[in-house]
Amino acid sequence: MGTNIVHPFLRKLRLGTRLSAEDEATVFGLLKPYRKAASHEIVQAEGTELRYLPLIVEGWACCSRMLENGKRQIVSLFVPGDLCEPFGASPHYLNHSITALTPITFSAISMKEIGVAARSSPRIYEALWGDLLKTTAIEREFIVSLGVRSAVERLGHLFCELHLRLNALGMVVDRGYNFPLTQTDLGDALGLSTVHVNRSLKELRKAGWISLSERHLMIHDFKALQDFSFFDPAYLHLNGMAPSSRDQTLLRTMGLP
Amino acid sequence: MGTNIVHPFLRKLRLGTRLSAEDEATVFGLLKPYRKAASHEIVQAEGTELRYLPLIVEGWACCSRMLENGKRQIVSLFVPGDLCEPFGASPHYLNHSITALTPITFSAISMKEIGVAARSSPRIYEALWGDLLKTTAIEREFIVSLGVRSAVERLGHLFCELHLRLNALGMVVDRGYNFPLTQTDLGDALGLSTVHVNRSLKELRKAGWISLSERHLMIHDFKALQDFSFFDPAYLHLNGMAPSSRDQTLLRTMGLP
DNA sequence: CGGACTCTTGATTGCAGTCAACTAAAGTGG
DNA sequence: CCACTTTAGTTGACTGCAATCAAGAGTCCG
Numbered sequence: 001m002g003t004n005i006v007h008p009f010l011r012k013l014r015l016g017t018r019l020s021a022e023d024e025a026t027v028f029g030l031l032k033p034y035r036k037a038a039s040h041e042i043v044q045a046e047g048t049e050l051r052y053l054p055l056i057v058e059g060w061a062c063c064s065r066m067l068e069n070g071k072r073q074i075v076s077l078f079v080p081g082d083l084c085e086p087f088g089a090s091p092h093y094l095n096h097s098i099t100a101l102t103p104i105t106f107s108a109i110s111m112k113e114i115g116v117a118a119r120s121s122p123r124i125y126e127a128l129w130g131d132l133l134k135t136t137a138i139e140r141e142f143i144v145s146l147g148v149r150s151a152v153e154r155l156g157h158l159f160c161e162l163h164l165r166l167n168a169l170g171m172v173v174d175r176g177y178n179f180p181l182t183q184t185d186l187g188d189a190l191g192l193s194t195v196h197v198n199r200s201l202k203e204l205r206k207a208g209w210i211s212l213s214e215r216h217l218m219i220h221d222f223k224a225l226q227d228f229s230f231f232d233p234a235y236l237h238l239n240g241m242a243p244s245s246r247d248q249t250l251l252r253t254m255g256l257p
Numbered sequence: 258m259g260t261n262i263v264h265p266f267l268r269k270l271r272l273g274t275r276l277s278a279e280d281e282a283t284v285f286g287l288l289k290p291y292r293k294a295a296s297h298e299i300v301q302a303e304g305t306e307l308r309y310l311p312l313i314v315e316g317w318a319c320c321s322r323m324l325e326n327g328k329r330q331i332v333s334l335f336v337p338g339d340l341c342e343p344f345g346a347s348p349h350y351l352n353h354s355i356t357a358l359t360p361i362t363f364s365a366i367s368m369k370e371i372g373v374a375a376r377s378s379p380r381i382y383e384a385l386w387g388d389l390l391k392t393t394a395i396e397r398e399f400i401v402s403l404g405v406r407s408a409v410e411r412l413g414h415l416f417c418e419l420h421l422r423l424n425a426l427g428m429v430v431d432r433g434y435n436f437p438l439t440q441t442d443l444g445d446a447l448g449l450s451t452v453h454v455n456r457s458l459k460e461l462r463k464a465g466w467i468s469l470s471e472r473h474l475m476i477h478d479f480k481a482l483q484d485f486s487f488f489d490p491a492y493l494h495l496n497g498m499a500p501s502s503r504d505q506t507l508l509r510t511m512g513l514p
Numbered sequence: 515c516g517g518a519c520t521c522t523t524g525a526t527t528g529c530a531g532t533c534a535a536c537t538a539a540a541g542t543g544g
Numbered sequence: 545c546c547a548c549t550t551t552a553g554t555t556g557a558c559t560g561c562a563a564t565c566a567a568g569a570g571t572c573c574g
Contacts, residue, residue: 069405073404074404075400075401089387092390095398129347130346130347132346133346136396147447148328148329148330183554193530194552195533196530202555230326234352237349407561440522450562452523452565453561453562453563456523
């Protein structure tokens with residue numbers, strides 16, 4: 001048993017692929033020195049050229065777009081371990097901006113170097129592609145949410161998804177996790193007005209499924225919330241599992257008998 | 258001037274990268290024998306293992322998901338030349354299904370072979386990643402549509418996008434193109450009811466911007482439709498262009514002075 | 515010729531947006 | 545240190561966009 005580097009990015013990559021100690025060292029070596037950004041700070045602005053891939057180490061960030069009518073849509077939420085852009089591309093212009101939602105610590109990876117690393121080891125290649133696939137799946141499921149789910153369902157679905165994503169990183173404690181988004185952020189992400197987010201949260205609380213206050217979310221009845229929100233965790237590829245192994249996953253992730 | 262293979266997939270790849278004749282032959286060689294599917298036929302069902310990447314050669318298809326409450330959401334629309342899944346992954350289970358929207362001709366690419374091809378030539382690598390990036394961008398812009406655009410704006414935006422995508426393949430003739438989706442399909446894609454799609458189309462017609470009948474769409478005033486729908490073509494990366502070169506693109510694609 | 519789609523239009527309902535006012539917390543500056 | 549501003553959350557009243565229900569017309573097809 002070699003050294004076990006503790007890093008959210010490696011934790012995430014390990015989910016899908018077994019990396020050797022050497023592989024992990026290689027990946028770890030890609031990370032540029034950490035930087036900090038304040039809440040609401042723009043890490044990479046829309047329209048600028050992307051040369052390094054941002055990687056969230058601590059805190060939450062998002063990828064969002066502003067429309068000319070002043071409305072903002074959050075396209076993707078990033079938690080620790082998340083790579084903000086597809087890993088294999090060459091430098092290109094962004095058409096959305098990457099913004100910190102909380103104070104964050106982030107790193108960067110050279111687009112060139114990560115390509116070299118991916119070609120150097122089949123495991124790394126596998127792991128990076130697995131991660132990209134998961135990101136794609138999350139965004140596709142997001143489309144489903146916006147298209148056919150009601151306001152309350154969207155909230156529930158997001159809470160379930162984040163629960164599993166964070167749990168995979170060991171960031172869920174006692175069925176609850178840190179939830180730093182404001183109701184305005186939630187509205188921008190889910191295509192709802194702030195007021196309506198507020199009312200919908202009230203409903204989820206009233207149903208007894210969650211409580212959310214002081215930036216902390218607790219899910220009291222995951223199963224109920226999941227069923228209500230039509231949340232099927234298959235798309236998160238949590239254990240390289242086959243589809244509809246839903247219940248097994250649940251048990252495993254919830255630590256229930 | 259080498260041989261110029263006429264194939265929608267190659268046409269699309271050429272948009273972002275200059276491929277050598279040899280590269281093109283390599284890519285072309287990846288394609289398995291064509292197959293046909295009838296309209297509404299499922300090419301690859303949700304939950305099945307994907308071993309070959311479907312590639313649309315003729316006709317339209319989509320990637321969609323069905324919810325337990327019976328609602329369907331179309332996540333992605335595929336036109337000729339579109340690869341239905343990210344090219345670099347290894348076989349995995351799909352959590353959405355790939356369905357023909359019209360009678361289609363499609364091919365398949367081995368996930369293994371395309372990886373080998375990508376590693377064999379920097380140009381091919383570049384082209385495939387450029388294509389993947391474009392696909393990602395399209396899906397992200399779709400999220401924006403569903404999140405913050407009104408029904409009429411969503412329709413307008415989709416029409417603009419497809420206009421440019423098809424135009425890049427030479428499939429736009431005289432400002433119009435073949436538009437095979439039914440109003441029900443449109444509703445499933447844009448998160449709207451069929452009835453409301455119908456009414457919204459009526460508004461676009463009344464404004465004089467489009468006409469749509471008998472599976473043929475004509476955009477009479479692209480500029481107006483674009484402005485109204487907050488459509489910014491930058492995300493389609495049509496000419497490797499820098500952002501906000503919007504107007505140049507427009508002129509070029511519209512063939513206007 | 516019946517049956518299945520597709521498109522269209524009218525009437526009604528309801529979910530979610532908008533406007534507005536108020537509280538509480540937290541930061542700012544004179 | 546205390547007014548003053550800003551930000552976040554909450555609630556009420558009203559409005560409006562889009563869903564739902566319903567029915568009819570046109571078309572394609574077996």
